[in-house]
Amino acid sequence: MNKNLLKTLIIIGLTFTTITALQAKVAVIGAGLAGLTAAYNLDNKGFDVELYEARERPGGRVHSAILEHADGTTTIAELGAQNIGDGGDAEYLLALAAMLGLEIETQYISSGIEFHNEAEHSDLYDSVRAEPLNTESLHQQIQALRTNSELNSLQDAIDIIFPEDTPFKQMVELRLRCDIGSDLSDLDPYYNLNALHYMAWQLMHMAEQETGPILIENTSIKGGNAMLPLTLAEHLREKIYYGKVLKSVHESGDQIKLTFTDGSTVECEELILAIPASVYKNIEFDNTIIPAERLQKINAISYGTLSKILVPIEETDALKHNDASRQSIAFTTSNTRVLNLFFGGETGANVAKNKDDLFRNSMGMVKSSHGPVFGETSPIIADDKAFTHYKGSITKSWKDDSFTQGSYSTYGKNNPAEFATTSEYEGVEIKTLFLPIDNRVFFAGEHLSIENNGSMEGAVESGYQVSELF
Ligand SMILES: Cc1cc2nc3c(=O)[nH]c(=O)nc-3n(C[C@H](O)[C@H](O)[C@H](O)COP(=O)(O)OP(=O)(O)OC[C@H]3O[C@@H](n4cnc5c(N)ncnc54)[C@H](O)[C@@H]3O)c2cc1C
Numbered sequence: 101m102n103k104n105l106l107k108t109l110i111i112i113g114l115t116f117t118t119i120t121a122l123q124a125k126v127a128v129i130g131a132g133l134a135g136l137t138a139a140y141n142l143d144n145k146g147f148d149v150e151l152y153e154a155r156e157r158p159g160g161r162v163h164s165a166i167l168e169h170a171d172g173t174t175t176i177a178e179l180g181a182q183n184i185g186d187g188g189d190a191e192y193l194l195a196l197a198a199m200l201g202l203e204i205e206t207q208y209i210s211s212g213i214e215f216h217n218e219a220e221h222s223d224l225y226d227s228v229r230a231e232p233l234n235t236e237s238l239h240q241q242i243q244a245l246r247t248n249s250e251l252n253s254l255q256d257a258i259d260i261i262f263p264e265d266t267p268f269k270q271m272v273e274l275r276l277r278c279d280i281g282s283d284l285s286d287l288d289p290y291y292n293l294n295a296l297h298y299m300a301w302q303l304m305h306m307a308e309q310e311t312g313p314i315l316i317e318n319t320s321i322k323g324g325n326a327m328l329p330l331t332l333a334e335h336l337r338e339k340i341y342y343g344k345v346l347k348s349v350h351e352s353g354d355q356i357k358l359t360f361t362d363g364s365t366v367e368c369e370e371l372i373l374a375i376p377a378s379v380y381k382n383i384e385f386d387n388t389i390i391p392a393e394r395l396q397k398i399n400a401i402s403y404g405t406l407s408k409i410l411v412p413i414e415e416t417d418a419l420k421h422n423d424a425s426r427q428s429i430a431f432t433t434s435n436t437r438v439l440n441l442f443f444g445g446e447t448g449a450n451v452a453k454n455k456d457d458l459f460r461n462s463m464g465m466v467k468s469s470h471g472p473v474f475g476e477t478s479p480i481i482a483d484d485k486a487f488t489h490y491k492g493s494i495t496k497s498w499k500d501d502s503f504t505q506g507s508y509s510t511y512g513k514n515n516p517a518e519f520a521t522t523s524e525y526e527g528v529e530i531k532t533l534f535l536p537i538d539n540r541v542f543f544a545g546e547h548l549s550i551e552n553n554g555s556m557e558g559a560v561e562s563g564y565q566v567s568e569l570f
Pocket of ligand 1: 130134159160162347406407408498553556558
């Protein structure tokens with residue numbers, strides 16, 4: 101057998117799994133990539149599995165839309181997850197996609213950035229040259245910060261490395277805010293030092309290479325990332341129930357009783373909660389299902405507020421470099437004719453409220469670099485359906501989304517320690533905060549991933565791993 105195919109099959113657990121008679125009834129809550137992967141794998145193993153999803157679509161934070169251009173042609177754009185490569189090698193996701201017969205496509209983003217501060221424009225490469233730091237001295241400073249016990253937030257670490265408010269510092273801050281999603285003063289300094297190191301190093305390294313801007317790979321599922329959850333959902337078909345918002349979880353004899361907001365109830369023997377940690381606070385749990393102390397800690401996990409505005413544009417590769425200001429990053433990928441505007445932290449949290457102003461300011465910035473090649477329609481708020489077709493710009497605030505309430509989990513400065521430590525459970529390393537409870541309540545979601553939290557890969561990995569505990 102082809103070696104890659106064998107690896108794929110082993111990761112998905114199908115080679116050595118025979119379909120057996122129906123086993124214990126397992127309920128999975130949440131049809132994002134984590135819940136879908138868990139249910140798909142359990143179904144393949146012969147478990148009696150049912151999946152309950154609050155929305156009318158699968159995919160959660162994977163949400164593709166279609167944007168129409170003035171000439172009537174269309175481009176697929178991503179309101180949520182975009183780049184598979186954000187999950188490192190993404191071996192679980194790539195194996196799953198291959199298993200389902202989905203293709204991956206690669207686009208490219210320029211590494212060039214023009215930073216706009218009021219009327220002043222600075223080129224990334226010039227800004228790095230003006231910095232006293234280089235990649236080697238950056239490394240030494242980061243190492244020194246690891247043992248500095250005085251830091252209160254990631255912002256403190258940045259202020260020590262970059263004491264002056266230079267354009268390069270502002271670029272590093274903006275990139276981090278748009279990557280992690282949070283304001284840097286809300287982030288734990290120590291757990292996020294690697295992100296700071298990597299971000300500043302990457303920008304410096306590119307500038308230190310005298311070759312000028314390079315093209316950075318961006319990978320996605322061909323036809324839109326939502327093809328992955330939709331294909332998984334297609335396999336699970338009548339085992340998924342939509343419009344089911346979990347409200348409470350109680351004991352019922354030797355069963356677990358789930359009650360949904362529409363009044364319906366379901367009993368199960370085992371439960372997988374594949375919902376974001378940010379929404380546990382909306383659900384009532386018996387103390388024996390999730391002890392109050394554990395629940396309180398899950399509720400304390402911080403989430404970013406990354407949001408986007410997506411603008412259909414008329415010229416392919418119109419942007420040879422990206423534009424950034426203190427508020428937003430604007431970029432296109434090769435051949436897609438969509439301008440992506442990213443907003444993090446406080447600005448991202450208020451995208452829906454301030455969408456017209458943010459759109460106008462960002463478009464002003466982009467036009468001052470590239471000329472009037474873009475659409476003018478102010479964004480409308482996208483609906484919660486997959487592949488809706490729009491004629492103008494769209495936006496989506498994940499902070500305002502009832503079933504996510506943020507973009508993805510972060511290492512916030514008030515997070516419980518157990519979010520960053522791991523324990524062994526049946527030979528598997530699991531975040532201590534999400535260890536299974538009494539071998540009947542299990543957890544999944546991007547927030548469980550040790551290496552790849554906040555990514556599609558993290559979600560698929562967690563779904564696969566939880567299904568392997570059965
Ligand atoms: C703006 C943005 C950009 C991103 N960019 C990238 C990127 O470029 N690359 C990348 O790899 N990742 C990216 N991500 C992260 C990625 O989207 C997530 O990590 C991943 O999709 C999370 O999957 P999940 O299954 O853990 O959670 P979700 O997708 O959130 O799925 C959880 C499901 O639970 C459901 N649910 C919630 N509450 C209830 C309830 N009470 N009852 C029933 N169901 C409920 C939700 O509706 C949802 O469908 C991005 C995310 C955002 C928001």
